[in-house]
Amino acid sequence: MHPFTKNLRLSVSALGEEKLIAAIRHWLGSASPRAPFGIGDDCAVVPAGRAAQLITVDPVIYGEHFNDTVPPRAAGEKLFKRNLSDIAAMGGRPRAAVLALALDSRVKLAWLEQFYRGLAAVSRRYRVPIVGGDIAHHKGGIVATLTLVGESSPARVVTRTGARLGDWIFVSGTLGNSLRSGHHWNFAPRLAEGQWLARQCDVRAMLDVSDGLAKDLRALAPRGAVPALDRAALPLRAGADMRAALTDGEDYELVFALAARADRAAFIRAWRKKFPRTKLSCLGRFVRPDSLPADALNLADFRGFEHLR
Amino acid sequence: MHPFTKNLRLSVSALGEEKLIAAIRHWLGSASPRAPFGIGDDCAVVPAGRAAQLITVDPVIYGEHFNDTVPPRAAGEKLFKRNLSDIAAMGGRPRAAVLALALDSRVKLAWLEQFYRGLAAVSRRYRVPIVGGDIAHHKGGIVATLTLVGESSPARVVTRTGARLGDWIFVSGTLGNSLRSGHHWNFAPRLAEGQWLARQCDVRAMLDVSDGLAKDLRALAPRGAVPALDRAALPLRAGADMRAALTDGEDYELVFALAARADRAAFIRAWRKKFPRTKLSCLGRFVRPDSLPADALNLADFRGFEHLR
Numbered sequence: 001m002h003p004f005t006k007n008l009r010l011s012v013s014a015l016g017e018e019k020l021i022a023a024i025r026h027w028l029g030s031a032s033p034r035a036p037f038g039i040g041d042d043c044a045v046v047p048a049g050r051a052a053q054l055i056t057v058d059p060v061i062y063g064e065h066f067n068d069t070v071p072p073r074a075a076g077e078k079l080f081k082r083n084l085s086d087i088a089a090m091g092g093r094p095r096a097a098v099l100a101l102a103l104d105s106r107v108k109l110a111w112l113e114q115f116y117r118g119l120a121a122v123s124r125r126y127r128v129p130i131v132g133g134d135i136a137h138h139k140g141g142i143v144a145t146l147t148l149v150g151e152s153s154p155a156r157v158v159t160r161t162g163a164r165l166g167d168w169i170f171v172s173g174t175l176g177n178s179l180r181s182g183h184h185w186n187f188a189p190r191l192a193e194g195q196w197l198a199r200q201c202d203v204r205a206m207l208d209v210s211d212g213l214a215k216d217l218r219a220l221a222p223r224g225a226v227p228a229l230d231r232a233a234l235p236l237r238a239g240a241d242m243r244a245a246l247t248d249g250e251d252y253e254l255v256f257a258l259a260a261r262a263d264r265a266a267f268i269r270a271w272r273k274k275f276p277r278t279k280l281s282c283l284g285r286f287v288r289p290d291s292l293p294a295d296a297l298n299l300a301d302f303r304g305f306e307h308l309r
Numbered sequence: 310m311h312p313f314t315k316n317l318r319l320s321v322s323a324l325g326e327e328k329l330i331a332a333i334r335h336w337l338g339s340a341s342p343r344a345p346f347g348i349g350d351d352c353a354v355v356p357a358g359r360a361a362q363l364i365t366v367d368p369v370i371y372g373e374h375f376n377d378t379v380p381p382r383a384a385g386e387k388l389f390k391r392n393l394s395d396i397a398a399m400g401g402r403p404r405a406a407v408l409a410l411a412l413d414s415r416v417k418l419a420w421l422e423q424f425y426r427g428l429a430a431v432s433r434r435y436r437v438p439i440v441g442g443d444i445a446h447h448k449g450g451i452v453a454t455l456t457l458v459g460e461s462s463p464a465r466v467v468t469r470t471g472a473r474l475g476d477w478i479f480v481s482g483t484l485g486n487s488l489r490s491g492h493h494w495n496f497a498p499r500l501a502e503g504q505w506l507a508r509q510c511d512v513r514a515m516l517d518v519s520d521g522l523a524k525d526l527r528a529l530a531p532r533g534a535v536p537a538l539d540r541a542a543l544p545l546r547a548g549a550d551m552r553a554a555l556t557d558g559e560d561y562e563l564v565f566a567l568a569a570r571a572d573r574a575a576f577i578r579a580w581r582k583k584f585p586r587t588k589l590s591c592l593g594r595f596v597r598p599d600s601l602p603a604d605a606l607n608l609a610d611f612r613g614f615e616h617l618r
Contacts, residue, residue: 035468042469044364045461048358048362052355052357053358054352054355055405057408057454059409061445064446086351090350090354098365102454133366134368137370137373138372138450139373141447143447143450143452148352159354
């Protein structure tokens with residue numbers, strides 16, 4: 001749906017701020033608790049937790065992360081889910097979201113309603129309330145920014161650092177062709193998988209693939225090591241070739257390092273029992289640059305998504 | 310400073326993402342801790358606190374909240390401070406900030422550096438680290454969204470609700486003419502004052518004035534009561550008349566209700582001792598609509614700032 005209208009009666013400006021906020025409360029329904037635990041005060045209040053807090057923020061921008069071909073409901077879902085994917089990548093549990101919406105007053109109310117209904121659906125599905133936010137005028141554009149606060153697994157925070165030479169490299173799901181397949185908005189964030197992985201002490205480091213495996217995997221590699229990937233093991237999404245799987249981005253899959261000492265077969269069995277519907281692939285391991293096998297993929301040949309170019 | 314340039318060598322696109330993030334780390338300096346407690350992982354990690362959490366989000370948008378007449382450093386400071394003001398309004402303590410920046414690739418690096426240096430200055434002044442964020446491309450615009458996580462006063466969370474009939478209405482500082490005076494970007498958020506007020510048990514409700522007293526005070530009024538304001542008591546900022554003081558907005562001052570039973574003179578003495586440089590004005594009290602004095606200000610005659618019209 002194209003978000004803008006010249007018919008002012010159908011646009012955001014027809015309601016004005018107070019009625020618009022009332023409409024948003026209605027659209028969000030049970031996804032939005034009452035103030036001070038939700039919308040309506042200067043800050044939202046979230047009861048104290050015992051674990052370390054996780055904070056992440058990501059936007060969706062009209063013309064960048066979605067366009068007229070993406071249903072507005074899916075754009076709202078995408079905004080929420082791409083932040084959930086970041087919490088998943090630390091093995092954490094999401095607790096509360098706040099939304100800052102910058103939008104032109106000519107945005108269609110029908111578009112905005114569907115956008116919020118998408119947010120509300122994800123909020124309910126993952127039990128993460130939308131506790132507050134802000135709406136501001138932004139001539140000509142739509143920038144929706146969601147901040148998610150979560151807490152770490154009681155076990156620990158799984159960061160991007162910690163992988164060692166010899167560790168195995170795993171990835172969930174499939175990679176590539178996320179744009180044309182619609183995966184970039186209809187994916188499921190790997191929250192349950194991330195939380196389970198945080199409890200496996202042999203999982204040493206983890207991240208979610210958003211800019212393409214070739215680029216993101218660099219952040220997981222221990223100092224003085226490179227990933228030696230088996231090209232046959234790359235899990236291709238339908239319609240993706242090897243280059244697409246390595247560079248397309250917006251996969252929102254978990255990549256992690258499993259300690260070399262781990263019982264890899266037992267680990268894979270435990271995953272399959274726990275997540276029978278989520279593919280798991282062992283892509284290779286971290287090796288010294290001078291011992292990279294001749295037939296291994298050389299990631300230096302591939303670039304991931306570059307922002308701001 | 311006008312933020313955009315046609316000279317690509319002076320623009321954000323000249324650096325590309327990785328060098329830009331490295332530059333931002335440099336500009337932020339000690340304002341930004343190392344990952345996972347700062348920039349560099351999927352989420353930022355904040356150690357667990359014992360008090361309830363506060364979350365607030367507000368943006369600054371080019372053409373809305375700042376323009377070429379506002380120094381970029383001041384725009385960055387404003388972004389941080391307007392969120393600090395929301396934490397102040399709950400009597401809380403800010404703990405960590407994340408920043409989502411949506412910007413055109415033609416933004417001048419010189420502009421962006423000053424913007425971040427402004428953020429870093431506020432971060433250091435109030436000891437609130439910038440722990441993470443996101444940068445995304447946004448053709449033609451600049452939308453910077455800051456989310457602040459804080460914790461409530463050990464005593465309690467001061468919300469907008471709780472004022473009662475007969476309570477006194479107070480305001481800090483002065484009101485009106487925030488745009489031309491530059492107050493909208495050179496104000497100081499009332500953090501120390503808010504935290505002190507949270508410890509005074511006779512302070513029943515509080516908010517910060519962002520859309521003008523006439524509009525914002527409605528949110529503080531108890532059900533079935535209206536504010537009876539003494540027009541002579543309105544603290545006018547230089548260049549402001551009564552209408553400006555009631556409707557201009559962007560004052561970022563604290564308005565609060567003091568219990569009718571409180572020793573008002575003792576309260577005012579305690580404030581003056583604690584905050585000798587911050588003006589405090591008693592504006593009136595909450596009364597029944599049918600007992601509004603004939604000479605009291607009728608706020609229904611004034612409208613505050615209306616967004617999205």
